[in-house]
Amino acid sequence: MNRARALLIAAMLCLGLASATAEVKASIAEWLATPIAAPYSSIGAELLDLGARARSLGVPERLLVERLDEGALKRVPPQQLAMVIAQDVGRFATILTMIVPDGARPGDHAALSSLLRQGAIMLRAGFQDSELASIFAKARSEAAGRNKTRSSMDIAARAVNAAAVSLDASIRFGLSPASRLSLGEALAASILPELRFEAVLSMLTRARGLGLQPDATVAILANGLEKGASIDALDREISRRAAR
Amino acid sequence: MMGKNIKWGRPCAALLIALAAATGIGAQSSTQVSMEAGGALLDLSPAAASSLSAAFEKTGNFTAFRASCTLQGRANTGMYGSAEGRGEFSWTPGGISSLLVVEGGASGGDSTALSWRGSGSLALTLDGLDLSADFKAGLERRSDLGVLSTLATSGLGASFVAGEFLLKPRFDASASFADQGTTTWTFLPGLGLSWYPGLPISAAFAAGWSRAMAGSSATDSLVGAASLYAAVGPVYGSLDGSATIGAGGVTAASAALGLSLDAGRIGNARLGIPTRFSYVLAGSPVMSLFAGISLAFD
Numbered sequence: 001m002n003r004a005r006a007l008l009i010a011a012m013l014c015l016g017l018a019s020a021t022a023e024v025k026a027s028i029a030e031w032l033a034t035p036i037a038a039p040y041s042s043i044g045a046e047l048l049d050l051g052a053r054a055r056s057l058g059v060p061e062r063l064l065v066e067r068l069d070e071g072a073l074k075r076v077p078p079q080q081l082a083m084v085i086a087q088d089v090g091r092f093a094t095i096l097t098m099i100v101p102d103g104a105r106p107g108d109h110a111a112l113s114s115l116l117r118q119g120a121i122m123l124r125a126g127f128q129d130s131e132l133a134s135i136f137a138k139a140r141s142e143a144a145g146r147n148k149t150r151s152s153m154d155i156a157a158r159a160v161n162a163a164a165v166s167l168d169a170s171i172r173f174g175l176s177p178a179s180r181l182s183l184g185e186a187l188a189a190s191i192l193p194e195l196r197f198e199a200v201l202s203m204l205t206r207a208r209g210l211g212l213q214p215d216a217t218v219a220i221l222a223n224g225l226e227k228g229a230s231i232d233a234l235d236r237e238i239s240r241r242a243a244r
Numbered sequence: 245m246m247g248k249n250i251k252w253g254r255p256c257a258a259l260l261i262a263l264a265a266a267t268g269i270g271a272q273s274s275t276q277v278s279m280e281a282g283g284a285l286l287d288l289s290p291a292a293a294s295s296l297s298a299a300f301e302k303t304g305n306f307t308a309f310r311a312s313c314t315l316q317g318r319a320n321t322g323m324y325g326s327a328e329g330r331g332e333f334s335w336t337p338g339g340i341s342s343l344l345v346v347e348g349g350a351s352g353g354d355s356t357a358l359s360w361r362g363s364g365s366l367a368l369t370l371d372g373l374d375l376s377a378d379f380k381a382g383l384e385r386r387s388d389l390g391v392l393s394t395l396a397t398s399g400l401g402a403s404f405v406a407g408e409f410l411l412k413p414r415f416d417a418s419a420s421f422a423d424q425g426t427t428t429w430t431f432l433p434g435l436g437l438s439w440y441p442g443l444p445i446s447a448a449f450a451a452g453w454s455r456a457m458a459g460s461s462a463t464d465s466l467v468g469a470a471s472l473y474a475a476v477g478p479v480y481g482s483l484d485g486s487a488t489i490g491a492g493g494v495t496a497a498s499a500a501l502g503l504s505l506d507a508g509r510i511g512n513a514r515l516g517i518p519t520r521f522s523y524v525l526a527g528s529p530v531m532s533l534f535a536g537i538s539l540a541f542d
Contacts, residue, residue, distance in 0.1 A: 198442030206446035209473030209482035213540045230373045232403050
């Protein structure tokens with residue numbers, strides 16, 4: 001399963017958004033008219049302002065409504081929810097500039113919303129803006145370096161997947177922040193198809209079993225991936241290093 | 245014993261640092277030092293063991309130089325120690341990569357004669373995204389408890405990606421020339437397999453048929469090895485096994501179960517608590533249980 005999607009689903013399940021019956025309103029104005037929004041009437045004007053700001057930045061308002069639903073289900077106090085939504089507007093806008101640095105508006109709104117959600121999860125999970133931007137830049141350089149015609153959405157999907165796998169590896173293997181970033185950048189810049197990104201989790205496990213430390217293994221993997229190594233070449237390199 | 249090893253580690257690290265200063269290859273470099281100490285809890289004779297290893301690496305765009313050395317010591321009824329060093333130079337100008345390895349080592353103890361070995365090998369690999377091929381050749385001069393011999397090795401292999409698996413058919417041939425005059429040829433066709441499912445679990449398997457010929461006699465055997473690795477939270481587990489089966493049954497076998505707890509960081513060192521249970525059958529069976537503490541310095 002797509003790693004970013006798996007993370008997203010897990011996050012949504014944790015946050016109580018998996019209810020099949022819940023219908024997400026299209027705008028904050030519509031949301032404020034629902035019963036679940038009643039406790040938040042005191043911040044209605046503030047939320048409407050944030051919605052207007054999101055629209056002006058090109059961020060789908062529905063993403064904010066999802067977060068409002070989530071906050072209301074968790075009974076987050078109104079002022080705290082307003083603060084979170086304001087932060088989210090900033091995060092979504094940041095991700096949007098990474099997806100479309102030239103400011104063009106992608107036509108596929110569903111795909112854009114999905115990428116914005118996943119990107120925002122990466123930022124909330126601990127990635128710095130500059131780190132995620134660096135991974136996006138590597139994904140763009142991979143497409144340019146291989147003369148591949150890829151849409152900005154495809155490039156963004158590659159970057160988000162690379163970030164998600166490196167985040168997963170970081171949590172599972174206790175990687176340093178530098179190793180986490182290095183792995184994310186290397187995956188984005190690699191020749192590996194996105195479906196094979198997750199193989200690095202198995203490689204880290206095997207390398208650990210062979211006595212190599214996770215951060216040292218990431219250095220080996222990142223060095224190889226940046227130079228165009230295949231899964232085969234990485235496997236060989238780990239075996240060789242472990243044999244010493 | 246452990247104290248002695250740590251003292252030995254200083255010249256080991258100093259050698260690597262000198263190599264680092266002497267080589268000006270590339271723009272990246274890294275060093276790593278690790279040590280492990282512990283005691284065997286279940287053995288025919290209780291023992292204390294420690295090891296220290298250090299590695300240095302300098303890489304450029306198309307070149308890499310690596311050096312490492314390991315010192316190990318063990319004390320039970322007597323003292324036993326070993327030292328190994330290895331240097332590698334790799335050159336990857338494009339789709340073909342080459343690797344030159346020079347290594348050597350020695351071991352001995354109070355009740356064991358000195359054994360040593362020195363070797364050099366060259367490997368050429370044609371890399372592809374889903375398919376690669378490699379050729380290896382090497383020469384080794386060694387003394388096993390005073391018996392001198394020369395070993396020539398060669399191997400031809402391929403590997404290709406099949407879904408989550410990496411399949412590695414290969415054919416190896418070697419010739420061992422003992423100074424006393426006996427020559428043994430060994431041929432080993434086999435198949436290796438690695439599994440990378442995209443989860444924190446990995447497995448590998450290799451098996452082959454070996455024919456050793458000395459003079460007019462030939463000995464056939466099946467050789468196989470398998471390993472399984474998994475990470476669950478801070479615990480890493482490994483299960484390794486190997487066996488050699490000849491005409492008269494199992495002639496050699498080994499199995500090892502390892503569990504290691506990642507106990508966090510102390511400064512720039514990673515603290516681990518490794519335990520290993522191993523079984524080795526080579527003549528008479530030997531079981532041992534090891535528990536210790538490891539520190540790996542970034």
